[in-house]
Amino acid sequence: MTIDHESVPRPGRPLPSTRRIATELLDRPATAGQARSAPPIGRHRRAFRSRAVLPTGLVTVDSLAVLGATTLTSLAAGGHPHSVLAVGAVLPLLLPLNLAGGLYRSRLTLSALDEIPALAARAAVATAFAITLAGCLPGWPDFGPATPLQLAARLALFLLLASCGRALIYHRLRQARRRRPSPVLVLGAGQLGQRVAAVLTERREYGMRPVGYVDPDPVLLAADAKLPVLGGPEVLEREIRRHRVHHVVATEGAADETETAAALREATRLGCQVWLVPALREYGSVGGPARDHLWGFPCVPLGRPATRRYGWAAKRALDIAAAGTGLLALAPVLALCALAVRFDTGPGVLFRQQRTGLDGKVFTVLKFRTLRPSNEHESATRWNISQDHRMGAVGRLLRRSSLDELPQLWNVLCGDMSLVGPRPERPYFVMRFGQAYPEYADRHRVPVGLTGLAQVNGLRGDTSIEDRARFDNRYIESWSLWQDVKLLLRTAVLMLHPDGS
Numbered sequence: 001m002t003i004d005h006e007s008v009p010r011p012g013r014p015l016p017s018t019r020r021i022a023t024e025l026l027d028r029p030a031t032a033g034q035a036r037s038a039p040p041i042g043r044h045r046r047a048f049r050s051r052a053v054l055p056t057g058l059v060t061v062d063s064l065a066v067l068g069a070t071t072l073t074s075l076a077a078g079g080h081p082h083s084v085l086a087v088g089a090v091l092p093l094l095l096p097l098n099l100a101g102g103l104y105r106s107r108l109t110l111s112a113l114d115e116i117p118a119l120a121a122r123a124a125v126a127t128a129f130a131i132t133l134a135g136c137l138p139g140w141p142d143f144g145p146a147t148p149l150q151l152a153a154r155l156a157l158f159l160l161l162a163s164c165g166r167a168l169i170y171h172r173l174r175q176a177r178r179r180r181p182s183p184v185l186v187l188g189a190g191q192l193g194q195r196v197a198a199v200l201t202e203r204r205e206y207g208m209r210p211v212g213y214v215d216p217d218p219v220l221l222a223a224d225a226k227l228p229v230l231g232g233p234e235v236l237e238r239e240i241r242r243h244r245v246h247h248v249v250a251t252e253g254a255a256d257e258t259e260t261a262a263a264l265r266e267a268t269r270l271g272c273q274v275w276l277v278p279a280l281r282e283y284g285s286v287g288g289p290a291r292d293h294l295w296g297f298p299c300v301p302l303g304r305p306a307t308r309r310y311g312w313a314a315k316r317a318l319d320i321a322a323a324g325t326g327l328l329a330l331a332p333v334l335a336l337c338a339l340a341v342r343f344d345t346g347p348g349v350l351f352r353q354q355r356t357g358l359d360g361k362v363f364t365v366l367k368f369r370t371l372r373p374s375n376e377h378e379s380a381t382r383w384n385i386s387q388d389h390r391m392g393a394v395g396r397l398l399r400r401s402s403l404d405e406l407p408q409l410w411n412v413l414c415g416d417m418s419l420v421g422p423r424p425e426r427p428y429f430v431m432r433f434g435q436a437y438p439e440y441a442d443r444h445r446v447p448v449g450l451t452g453l454a455q456v457n458g459l460r461g462d463t464s465i466e467d468r469a470r471f472d473n474r475y476i477e478s479w480s481l482w483q484d485v486k487l488l489l490r491t492a493v494l495m496l497h498p499d500g501s
Contacts, residue, residue, distance in 0.1 A: 054173065055104040059095060061165030066090055066123075069158035073150060089130035090123075097122040108206050108275070108292050108299055110170035112163045123158055127151065177207025183243040184208040185236070187263060188251040189218035189229050192279055196251055197227055199295040206294065211243045216259065233263040240270050248272045249294075250302075252279040258438050264302060265442070274302035306446055306479035314481050319419050322488075323412040330406060337403055341368050344394035350407060355424035358447045362427055363416040366407035370395030402495055408450055420484040421449025422472035433465050440469045446476050451491040453483075 070087050098104060101118050181204055186197045197210040216232030230239050239245065248267040250260065267274050277297050292299045306312065327334075338349045351369040354362050371392075398404040411417040417424065422443040425433070433440040454460075454471035475483070 054106050054169070057169045058098075058104050058166060061169065062095065062098060062119075062162055063091055065158050065161035065165060066094065068161050069154050072157060073154040089133050090126045093129050094122060094126035097126060105301075106273075108294050110173060112166040112170060115166065116159055116163055119162055120155065120159055123155055127155065174205045174207075178204045181207050181209035182247055183211045183245045184247040184249055185212060185214050185230075185239060185243075185245050185267075186210050186227070186249050186251065187214050187260070187267075189213035189215040189221065190251065191219070192277065193251040194221070194225065196249055196277055196294065196297060199297070200249070201226075203295055208247055208249070210249075211245070212239065214239070214263065233259050233266070236263055236266050237270060240267065240272060246272055247275065249275045249277060249299075251277045261442075265305075265445070268302060268305050276300045276302055303477075306476050309479065311481035315418065315484060316415075318481070318484065319412050322419055323409045326406075326409050327413065330409075333403070334406055337368050337398065337406065340394045341370075341398070344392045345369050345371065354427060355448070356427050356430045356444065357416055357424055358444060360430075360444055363411070363424075365417075365424060366410055368398055368404040368407060370398055370404055405450060412450065416447075418447040418449045420451055420475075420487050421447050422452050422475070423455060423468075424448035433469075437466050437469050439473055440465065442476070443469060443472045446479070451487060453487060456487055456490040456494060 067087050070090075098119070101122060103115055103118060103122075184200065186193050186200075193213060193215070197213070200206055200208045200210050210227055212228045212230040214231065214233065214236055215229055218229045221229070240248075248264075250264055264274050275294070277294060277299050292301065303309075341349045348369060351367045352364050353367070355365040357363050395404075408417060412419055430440075452472060453475035454468045457471060459468045459471060475487075
């Protein structure tokens with residue numbers, strides 16, 4: 001890991017004037033053991049219930065549409081009411097496909113017609129799956145007469161019923177939005193922010209009522225401006241709680257990149273849906289024509305934090321299962337490593353060291369000892385020991401093969417770590433790197449891990465800290481359970497070809 005000694009400040013040395021330090025709205029991992037304040041539980045429950053109404057209604061509409069289309073076409077084709085049971089083969093695939101395609105999430109611009117192509121494609125795939133299943137499994141209820149014309153009629157009837165049901169739900173939702181618009185904060189009081197706030201005030205069908213701007217350095221507002229500038233990012237949490245805000249609209253010109261990113265993460269942490277309105281209109285074409293818009297302004301919803309996505313509970317279950325199985329399966333390897341370390345370095349097989357984990361909390365990490373440092377200060381502040389002359393053959397072998405990391409499976413089982421995540425670092429270096437690289441503090445939004453995106457891309461040992469932080473934050477922002485599985489597989493391949501870092 002390459003350290004720029006000119007850019008990493010020493011204790012007591014001031015930072016270069018060209019660098020900006022992350023604001024306190026970052027996840028505050030610099031202080032050991034400091035926990036972030038959580039929003040009231042009741043507020044989370046109310047927000048969850050209100051956000052669950054629309055997906056529940058749309059799922060119900062799609063289910064009834066499949067049932068209705070199957071029943072009517074089956075009876076019209078030859079009177080086979082038993083084929084309605086085949087709905088059970090369609091819905092288990094159709095509903096997850098619609099969920100993955102974003103067809104059950106709330107949008108600013110509601111249109112049942114915009115969703116017909118996506119619904120048609122997914123319904124065709126689910127129907128083909130059900131027909132294949134009926135042909136492969138004896139005794140499975142078939143679809144009755146299934147000529148191409150009849151299947152096309154069934155699909156068309158499903159689209160008609162689903163579209164009508166969705167149009168009715170969206171009509172009622174627009175009425176509810178007009179009656180009770182939700183308070184919203186506009187991040188950025190520039191020209192774009194003022195225009196977006198004016199649109200939200202005039203177009204009540206979006207269901208948002210601006211209550212003020214959040215901007216640390218606002219431009220001069222228009223003489224007829226009706227919204228106040230509430231302050232910079234430091235007032236964000238106070239104003240969200242004060243106005244019971246569930247939406248934050250971020251526009252260009254709010255602040256510099258560091259402050260903007262910190263404010264957005266704070267808003268999502270507090271349970272708000274964040275919408276990004278870029279100044280570049282062409283951004284609305286990225287990802288296809290299905291992007292949302294706010295009265296012509298391209299608008300992109302910011303994803304939920306990784307720890308609040310659907311698969312996060314499965315990630316912990318995977319950690320427990322894999323770590324427990326690994327400790328049992330690798331027990332002979334662990335015993336051999338322990339014996340080798342005992343003969344190489346003497347008593348004290350395990351090496352214990354303080355590391356910084358989730359939310360800046362300090363925990364004790366376990367490793368097999370590869371050498372014996374002179375004192376605790378050397379252990380806490382010395383960066384790299386890979387070329388230390390005190391390391392014997394056993395220590396070098398353990399480090400090259402990463403076998404010295406195996407005791408950390410116990411940390412994973414206890415919940416201090418995860419299988420995949422940013423690698424944990426010592427508090428001394430967390431302090432230094434956090435001062436030099438503002439993005440470094442953001443790594444502690446998720447539990448630290450045995451391996452991560454940075455490590456499988458070769459960022460181990462003496463490599464760039466800035467690159468590591470960028471890869472770690474990329475992992476957090478794009479987290480998925482499959483990404484964890486993929487990184488574990490890549491790590492297993494790399495262990496078969498150790499590079500000695």
